[in-house]
Amino acid sequence: MSARILDGKLIAEQVLAECQDGVKVFREKHGLPPGLAFVRVGDDPASIVYVGAKAKMCERLGIQSQTFVLPADIPEEQVLELVGSLNQQKTIHGILVQSPMAPSIREDAVFEAIDPMKDVDGIHPANLGKLVADNATGFAACTPAGVQQILVRSGIEIAGRRVVVLGRSRLVGKPLALLLLNKGGQADATVTVCHSRTRNLAEVTRQADILIAAIGKARFVTAEMVREGAVVIDVGINRIPDPSKKAGHHLEGDVDFGAVVQKAAAITPVPGGVGPMTIAMLMVNTLKAACLQMGKG
Ligand code: NAP
Numbered sequence: 001m002s003a004r005i006l007d008g009k010l011i012a013e014q015v016l017a018e019c020q021d022g023v024k025v026f027r028e029k030h031g032l033p034p035g036l037a038f039v040r041v042g043d044d045p046a047s048i049v050y051v052g053a054k055a056k057m058c059e060r061l062g063i064q065s066q067t068f069v070l071p072a073d074i075p076e077e078q079v080l081e082l083v084g085s086l087n088q089q090k091t092i093h094g095i096l097v098q099s100p101m102a103p104s105i106r107e108d109a110v111f112e113a114i115d116p117m118k119d120v121d122g123i124h125p126a127n128l129g130k131l132v133a134d135n136a137t138g139f140a141a142c143t144p145a146g147v148q149q150i151l152v153r154s155g156i157e158i159a160g161r162r163v164v165v166l167g168r169s170r171l172v173g174k175p176l177a178l179l180l181l182n183k184g185g186q187a188d189a190t191v192t193v194c195h196s197r198t199r200n201l202a203e204v205t206r207q208a209d210i211l212i213a214a215i216g217k218a219r220f221v222t223a224e225m226v227r228e229g230a231v232v233i234d235v236g237i238n239r240i241p242d243p244s245k246k247a248g249h250h251l252e253g254d255v256d257f258g259a260v261v262q263k264a265a266a267i268t269p270v271p272g273g274v275g276p277m278t279i280a281m282l283m284v285n286t287l288k289a290a291c292l293q294m295g296k297g
Pocket residue numbers: 143166167168169170171172173194195196197198201214215216217235236237238274275276278
C-alpha cells in the first residue's frame with residue numbers, strides 16, 4: 001500500500017488565502033500594511049534563497065517587507081544596533097534574523113535582542129517560555145507551527161496519540177514537541193523527543209503513531225524505523241550535489257521517501273511538504289504581531 005501524500009503546498013495555499021484576507025482587513029482598518037524586516041548576515045546560499053522566497057510571499061500578500069543585508073565580517077554590536085533600531089520602528093511589526101550568521105556573531109545574543117512582540121520566528125526566550133506556559137499571546141516558531149497545521153488540516157488526529165520527534169533544536173524539535181504536547185484541540189499528544197544520544201533509536205521511532213524527522217541527515221529514517229500505518233512528517237532539507245540540476249544540487253528530506261511511502265499511512269514529500277508551510281506560518285505570525293501591536297483587529 002502506498003501512503004497518502006500530505007501536500008504542504010496545497011495546505012499552505014489555504015493558510016495564505018486566509019492570511020491575505022486578514023492583511024486586507026488590517027490595511028483597511030489601520031491605513032498601513034503589516035511590516036516585516038529581514039536581517040541577513042553574510043552570503044550563505046540557502047539563506048539568500050529562503051529570505052528571497054519569504055520577501056516574495058510578503059509582496060504577494062500585501063505585507064511590506066524590507067531586507068537588510070550585512071557583511072559576514074560585521075561586528076556583533078552593529079547587528080545588535082540594527083535589531084535595536086528595528087525594535088523602535090512603528091511600521092515594522094516583525095523581525096526575522098536569518099540563521100546561520102557569521103561564526104563570530106553570538107546568535108543567541110542577537111535573537112535575545114529582538115523585541116519579543118516582534119519575534120515572528122518564535123526564537124526569543126520569552127516566546128519559548130510562553131510556549132511552555134501554553135500562552136497563546138506568544139509566537140510559536142514557524143516550522144513547528146506549520147507541521148501542526150499540516151496534521152490538523154489533513155484531519156489527522158493528534159490527541160492521545162504517540163508522537164516521536166527526531167531532533168531537539170531550539171527552532172524545530174523542541175518547540176514542535178511542546179506545541180503537540182500542550183493542552184487543547186490541536187495537540188494533546190504523548191510526545192517523545194530523540195536526539196543524537198538516544199539509545200535504540202529505531203525501537204523508539206517504531207512506537208510512533210506520528211513520526212517527525214528534523215535532524216538534517218538525508219534519508220536517515222528508513223522503512224525499518226517506521227511502524228506500519230504511521231504518519232510520517234519530514235522536516236529535513238538536505239542539499240545533495242547533483243550535476244544534472246541547474247542549481248548543482250537537489251533536495252532530499254531526512255526520510256527515505258521511496259521505501260517509507262510503502263509502509264506509512266501518510267507522508268509529507270520533500271520538497272512540497274513542510275517547507276511551504278514554514279513560509280505560510282511566518283506570514284500568519286507577522287499579521288498576528290501587527291494586530292497585537294495595533295491593539296487587535
Ligand atoms: P539542527 O539544529 O542541526 O538539529 C538537528 C537535531 O538532530 C539535533 O537535535 C541533533 O541531536 C539531532 N540529530 C542529529 N543526528 C542525529 C542522529 N543520528 N540521531 C538522532 N538525532 C540526531 O537542525 P534543525 O535546525 O533542527 O533542522 C533540522 C532539519 O530540518 C535540517 O535538514 C533543516 O534544513 C531542516 N529545516 C527545514 C525547515 C523547513 O522549513 N522545512 C525549517 C527549518 C529546518 P543533538 O541535539 O544531540 O546534536
